[in-house]
Amino acid sequence: MSSDVHEAISAVNRRFTDAYAQGDAAGIAAFYTDDGQLLPTNSDIIRGHEAIAGFWQFVMGLGIKTVALASSELDILGETAVEVGQYTLGGADGATIDRGKYLVVWKNDGGSWKLHRDTWNTSMPA
Amino acid sequence: MSSDVHEAISAVNRRFTDAYAQGDAAGIAAFYTDDGQLLPTNSDIIRGHEAIAGFWQFVMGLGIKTVALASSELDILGETAVEVGQYTLGGADGATIDRGKYLVVWKNDGGSWKLHRDTWNTSMPA
Numbered sequence: 001m002s003s004d005v006h007e008a009i010s011a012v013n014r015r016f017t018d019a020y021a022q023g024d025a026a027g028i029a030a031f032y033t034d035d036g037q038l039l040p041t042n043s044d045i046i047r048g049h050e051a052i053a054g055f056w057q058f059v060m061g062l063g064i065k066t067v068a069l070a071s072s073e074l075d076i077l078g079e080t081a082v083e084v085g086q087y088t089l090g091g092a093d094g095a096t097i098d099r100g101k102y103l104v105v106w107k108n109d110g111g112s113w114k115l116h117r118d119t120w121n122t123s124m125p126a
Numbered sequence: 127m128s129s130d131v132h133e134a135i136s137a138v139n140r141r142f143t144d145a146y147a148q149g150d151a152a153g154i155a156a157f158y159t160d161d162g163q164l165l166p167t168n169s170d171i172i173r174g175h176e177a178i179a180g181f182w183q184f185v186m187g188l189g190i191k192t193v194a195l196a197s198s199e200l201d202i203l204g205e206t207a208v209e210v211g212q213y214t215l216g217g218a219d220g221a222t223i224d225r226g227k228y229l230v231v232w233k234n235d236g237g238s239w240k241l242h243r244d245t246w247n248t249s250m251p252a
Binding site for chain 2: 045080082084125126
């Protein structure tokens, strides 16, 4: 059911942003498939749970306190879904540190929707 | 057939890089679906053929003379395919100006595979 997939993926996005706000990098990594990949700016591709947790821990160390996600498109293709949305990164004082867009390829991994490919970049001027 | 899809998408990538080298921004834009989107760094989402041609024209004006694409993954999902690969941008003297990774969502548009969502970011240090 398309609306079920929307709801399941929204729920993971909420859990992702909650885990981020709590500084739980390992919790975030668990939302990715076992062969999940991050494609961040200024980095080669980051592969697997341990490296993904390390990346998010590093981002938390930069003073980015919150990640907000606003989904704008979800293309459901059976056990895969492609999401496009907007992210906003917030600092300790609530100020916006960065805003941009993301593209996530999701996989239904034994009943749980998980992030499989996750890439994003800033929309702010250079 | 999976190998046919691989071949068809490889062929579009070759035509894309050829069109780029020839400075044919409108030709590049025609490789995108009618509702195609670019998600470039330092930019909001760019939508539709005219704006996509304008973006590639702008990039050509920056002195980037060549785009090389090396596909590393193609996940075929019926009439959609998700590609991950590495790009290299070259200058007039053949020097590498930038290298990074890309993620493209392809759609089979009436028999022609076209870029539907196209995003990338640099892998070089900040």
